[in-house]
Amino acid sequence: MEATASTTTKGRCTCVSELLRRVEHLRKESTTNADDFTMIHNMEIRWAKLFMEFILGSAYCQASTCTALGDDMIWYVPMQKINTSFHLGSAPQLQVFRRQSKKQPAPCDSNVNWEETVCLNLILQQLDFFVTCAVCTKTAPQNLQIIRKNCQKVYPSPSRRRMDSKGEAEEITYPKIYFAIDGFEEVFNDIIVRDGECVCVELVVRDRQRTRESVTFLGSIRYEVLKQVYDAKASSTWGWAQRLVKDDKRRREFVRMRGPRGKGYAEMAVARVPGCGLETPQTERSQIDFPDLSQFESALGKRRLSEQNIAGVGNGPMGGRAAMTPSGVGTLPRGRRWQSEADTAGQYPEVEASSIDDELEEGVLSRLWSVRGFGQAWHWLREKKRAECTPLNAYLTYITLPWASTKVFKLSTFMRGFLFFSLFVFVGGIVSNGGWITEDKDIIGQDGPCNIERHDADELTQEEFIKRYAYSEPVIIYNVDNKKFQEKTKRAVMLDEWGQAEVVLNSANTYSYTRVPSTFASYLEDKLRPQNLETLGNQTLYLFGDIDQTIWKPLLDIYNKPRWILPGHLPALSFGLAGAGTGVPFHFHGPGFAEIIHGSKRWFLHPYEERPDFNPDQTTLQWYLNEYPKLPRDKKPLECLMKPGEVIYFPDKWWHATLNSETSVFISTFLSP
Structure with a gap:
């Protein structure tokens, strides 16, 4: 069946669509349910075959240009044992080679986790990710209106830039995938939230043929929570670091939203809108003298701004186990990055992201909407509170997810994004609805x-x-x-x-x-x-x-x-x-x-x-x-x-x-x- 599948339609390469179909099929065949137990089958040889045919080669593609071969970097995930949060073993976590390199692992090499290797290359090279940040407000029972929104294409990475060392050092974060927003203060400058509103964050994954789509992260955080975080100065100890990034004298606080079912995070930086009310200092006056800021920063082992893990650099409880890039950029113990939330306790405020259903929950108001005149009175009161509140900028800095939460296996089901589409489809700066096209600049x-x-x-x-x-x-x-x-x-x-x-x-x-x-x-x-x-x-x-x-x-x-x-x-x-x-x-x-x-x-x-x-x-x-x-x-x-x-x-x-x-x-x- 697989050998005869067509991957060309009128000269157009459909390798990625075929690969997604086979990934889904292979995942289903890997487990068998019987009575009270589940049988897990070893499918590594078939995963390796899939890798050779679709990632490293183009065995079934007859198009003039195979889109699956557009990236020159090939990633390999070594086979390792997994115990809760810690990865055991002595092999490097990831390896990356040029496509033409002769040093790549041999086909069916037992030291390679071929399933994760296929999926990681698929995520990094063949899928598009879009993050949408929107300000929403409830206007009626079971109705959440989008006031403004900002949609950006983001790029997945199994690493992130380390902020606790000088230069451009990167650390491997796999199996976490990072979606960072470069220049987030400029990108999301229009995301201003007021009383009665909430900020919704959504990450959507889509294949490049635009035939499959799924929501991988969707959560919201209310103005009241952001205001509480800002007023509490929960991250005021970071004031010395904030000056390294911006010199506009605005204080910024950071809050992390835990994703749906506890998977992944979205971090937001919160600041008062310029020119609205009196600004509080970035930080309280400290008794500590900083003769050498870089030395002090290194001694504490803290990273600046929107980096997720702020514990000190050091070996984890499992000893000398370290993750490294093949180029030897540097090592960092895997255990330290997987210490649950213990390493950030007391540093960054963290909240459980509300679902869209939570925002629509009526509570005691459910019986009042049918009362004549209540709707207009409620809208008047809401507008009054909005006018009197302190508006806040909410900047989305990054989203991070375990690789398995990117919905690679669920792209057979077309699930439109709540914010991404908002009843229309965003496609590269174009908004489409039933084929009626509007350029984004004309909306x-x-x-x-x-x-x-x-x-x-x-x-x-x-x-x-x-x-x-x-x-x-x-x-x-x-x-x-x-x-x-x-x-x-x-x-x-x-x-x-x-x-x-x-x-x-x-x-x-x-x-x-x-x-x-x-x-x-x-x-x-x-x-x-x-x-x-x-x-x-x-x-x-x-x-x-x-x-x-x-x-x-x-x-x-x-x-x-x-x-x-x-x-x-x-x-x-x-x-x-x-x-x-x-x-x-x-x-x-x-x-x-x-x-x-x-x-x-x-x-x-x-x-x-x-x-x-x-x-x-x-x-x-x-x-x-x-x-x-x-x-x-x-x-x-x-x-x-x-x-x-x-x-x-x-x-x-x-x-x-x-x-x-x-x-x-x-x-x-x-x-x-």
Whole structure:
């Protein structure tokens, strides 16, 4: 079976996908469950064969260029006995050779752990890792909104730079894999957390064909915990070391989040946002004189800043056992790096990372969300606390995981990242959603409050809808299911089925006088693009409103209309598609629903009697960038960023404006008497 497997598709190398499939298959065959025990089979020969065919060679690849052979460094993991936290034996922990070196171990060498060797080379050379750090806040029952996020590609390493010695010395950390963020203070400078918010950290692994994906680390830490760590000055004894890294006189504290099920860590540096309140000193005045800082640092054996293990350098309890790089950069006892948490006790604060479910836990609030007016009162109180709190920068410095926790064996299951996708897919600076592409630089309006009441679709009855929302205030209804319609409105599907269908484009201004006929394919090719700041709304064309109900009936019939009805009103559907930054300025009309199918859209609303100040021919983007920031708090609109699976209801004659945060597919259900 293995010898005949194809690893080429239309000239494209699929060696890595085939290797992942075989790794999963071999792992399953390595154990057999029988009654009350598990049989473990020795599969080293087959692992060695896999290594020779896919890591060292390309036995089955017929592509012009084999992507599996792109790295010149080959890593080997020696076979060793393992006893709890300590590695026993006398062989070096890792060996690394040039691909063409003749000094490499022989095939099936019994001194090599071939299973770990295959997996380590796969992790280091053939998989992509992305870390996402996001600030989130709870906006409603079972809803966690991402306020801002930062996604970075990170690179796995079985070593880390030692901070307790001069130069660029590296220490081997395998079987721990490190994902360090170089220049973390610049990279995550926009991650600012306030009262009522939490910082979520997620690490996602994906194969380079983008067909397999899994979440390897996901946890969160609340503002209250970060503030407590910062105020406690838990790492103030490190003030002398902090000055070696930054001279902006800001104090930094460090906290480590223990990962899911106790596996791995994510470390965060916490600092007060510059210019917000009075800054406390980096450290208390010390009685110790430091005539020679480097000598003092060496004597204590401490590493600076975000290094995980801060115990002194020395032999572990197992004697002279040491891990070393083949180049002889230096040795460091393996035992010292695996002394559980004893070596960091009393130095770095450590917390158990909360899960996303923990952040959504209702507690005593669960019964109050259904009380009329509670949602708006809760949002008002939260915004007041946010405004009065001390904002903190939260810088992610690194994530570390045991190699087996990188989900190499579980990439057969596609598990989308909660933050990484956030209902869209991040791919190398590009955001994709159903094939509707938006460059990262064009995304707008992701940050901001959500102060509109929200309600679970499964719990909102017709009676409650009429009583609370139908005639009085807007509401966002989440957990709306329109998966079939989402599938039918993917870009490739729509081009194939509706490319030549006739459409009418409208101008994106308040009164929408302009009408331009087109075909769907022509609109995508010629008009669907991000909003130009120099272009007025009455000069911007996009698809919404005037579609031929007869021609588009097969598509519209698939859509599940909102089940809540307004007595004496009939529904009429209007399908739309628009580029990032487009939208309609403030206007009003009768009641209706609007749902996001792909992408995201920010809504702004005012009651009829509170007419907003706007130019009807300007674009929403111009208003959002130029006028919105100047509004006093009491003039701010109700607003929220809507995403797929959410529908907003707006009552009769409510002023509203829309801003497509990215390329978006949407549909409205207008209710007419």
